[in-house]
Amino acid sequence: MSKLDHMFEPEATAVHRLEVISGTGRRRQFASEFKARIVEETLIPGAVISAVARRHGLTPQQVFTWRRQAREPLARTESQAPQFVPAIVETALPAPTLQGRQRKRPGPASRSFGSIEVEIDGITVRIGRGAEAKTVAAVLRALKAGV
Numbered sequence: 001m002s003k004l005d006h007m008f009e010p011e012a013t014a015v016h017r018l019e020v021i022s023g024t025g026r027r028r029q030f031a032s033e034f035k036a037r038i039v040e041e042t043l044i045p046g047a048v049i050s051a052v053a054r055r056h057g058l059t060p061q062q063v064f065t066w067r068r069q070a071r072e073p074l075a076r077t078e079s080q081a082p083q084f085v086p087a088i089v090e091t092a093l094p095a096p097t098l099q100g101r102q103r104k105r106p107g108p109a110s111r112s113f114g115s116i117e118v119e120i121d122g123i124t125v126r127i128g129r130g131a132e133a134k135t136v137a138a139v140l141r142a143l144k145a146g147v
Helices: 003-008 032-042 049-055 060-080 133-146
Strands: 116-120 123-127
Touching (some): 049 060, 116 133, 123 133
Antiparallel strands (some): 116 123
């Protein structure tokens, strides 16, 4: 007998665990009241989610998923409702007439010509002509997330 064979032989005092699974092994269905009770238990200050999950024979991933699902209906109802904002259209200022060879620097009115101004909770974002739609969408998404 080689030394390698000796190392792979089980010890005589080794304890082995054997789990017998009977049945079809389908997914367990949990009542919404049970899920709500578990989520409520995890919201207690100082609660450890993995300990709560272990105590009820669950995995922490299940409990985290239930917590996320409990928050989703609030976010879904807010985003599904149509949101309207007042649009203020300002007429463009008439072009100044040039007398002689005087040239004036473009003022703020000509710089903002063709721009969009969005105000959300006191924060104003000015979107100039030529801005990419992806960039504008990302800025507005970030602004709404911070509100």
